Amino acid sequence: MDKKAFMARVEELLKEQITELGEDPAAIAPQDYAAHMHCEVHSDGTMVYIWREMPILRLVPEKTPQGTVYWRMFTQDERGLDSVQ
Secondary structure, three states: OOHHHHHHHHHHHHHHHHHHOOOOHHHOOHHHHHHHEEEEEOOOOOEEEEEOOEEEEEEEEEEOOOOOEEEEEEEOOOHHHHHHO
16 A cells, blocks of 8 residues: 555544544534644554544554565554553
8 A cells, every 4th residue: 555545544534433423524624633633653653543532543553574564553443442542
C-alpha cells in the first residue's frame, strides 16, 4: 500500500469512528478537529488517535524479515484498542 492509500484508509477509519460516536465528520470545522483530535506515538511506533479523550484508532507497525513495514489498524470495536485505555 502506498503512502497516499495508507493515509486515505486512516482518514476513512477516523471518519467512520467519529460517525459511530454520533457526530457528522463533514460538519466538523477544521479548528474543532485541531482542538479535539490528537495522535499519541509510542516508543514501539504504535500510534493511537484520540477523539475527545477517547481512543478511536490504533495503528501498530509490523516489520517483515525483509524490512517491509505493514500497519495493523484497530478500531474501538476491536480488541487491539482495548489495551490503550
